[in-house]
Amino acid sequence: MLSTEDLALLEAIRETGSLSRAAVRLGKAPSTVSYAARQLEERFDALLFDRRRYRLQLTAAGELLVNEASRLMEDVSRLTQRVQQVANGWESRLWIVTDELVEFENLVPLIQEFDALGSGVPLRMTHEVLKGVWEALREGRADLVIGATNEPPAIPSLRWMQLGEMEWVFAVSPKHPLAKAKEPISRATVTQHRAIVVADSARTSEGRTYGVSSGQSVMAVSTMRAKILAQCAGLGVGWLPRHRVDSLLKNGTLVEKQMADPREPNVLYAGWRGDQDGRALNWWLEKLKQPSLANRLVQGIDLFV
Incomplete structure (x- = not known):
């Protein structure tokens, strides 16, 4: 495992391209930096620095070492922070x-x-x-x-x-046949038309639907927004949260209908x-x-x- 000093040395050499300039950046003598670089190569038994050119560069092995070491040290830092966080009563997530x-x-x-x-x-x-x-x-x-x-x-x-x-309203498109149906509308009348529902996301038990009668045709969608849009398009009928469609009721995109069996909030x-x-x-x-x-x-x- 690299120490923070080892990592700082590798970073300084990679960025400056010179042992002497790396020494200046680190505030150390050039001989100290040169010795530390050789010690690193001996420890990993690998050539980490390419000394053949004017500008000192990390070899592929050196690049791998510094990149992976940086990542590991960041992980350790985050882990330390999370341990302190949990120790202080905060959850890890x-x-x-x-x-x-x-x-x-x-x-x-x-x-x-x-x-x-x-x-x-x-x-x-x-x-x-x-x-x-x-x-x-x-x-x-x-x-x-x-x-x-x-x-x-x-x-x-x-x-x-x-x-x-949450208050509900039974709303249909003005283009839908129920828009002109006599009120209050009976459940039997509604059953003749397709219901739009948001699909229950339960995985281990049978899902539940509201306002759907036995034998009624159903189209299930994944979100309430999709349900609202489907009903605006006249694709079906159903109960909607009043607060979500207030503007659509006011501008006539949807029509509120009185039901013989109102839905409780x-x-x-x-x-x-x-x-x-x-x-x-x-x-x-x-x-x-x-x-x-x-x-x-x-x-x-x-x-x-």
């Missing part, structure tokens, strides 16, 4: 999974606040859909879930808090494992307890304005 209903735009200010702490904790931000959110927490693919729907399932050491409610939750503890997780939980922030995450923003 925080994995946050959001339901696809929670727009990433609403999390950006919170991430910026967290970065300003200088904790050194890397964040991993991913999203799941419906039962897939709780599943990620149960299977260790999340340290914290935000915006999970449905009642919290039976997960060992599960802890959770309510963030708020969904409660959105944050969940985490009580057997896990760390300063990063606790920081996020304290932020999520703030009503103004929780409301912003639940209500979101209209990306179609």
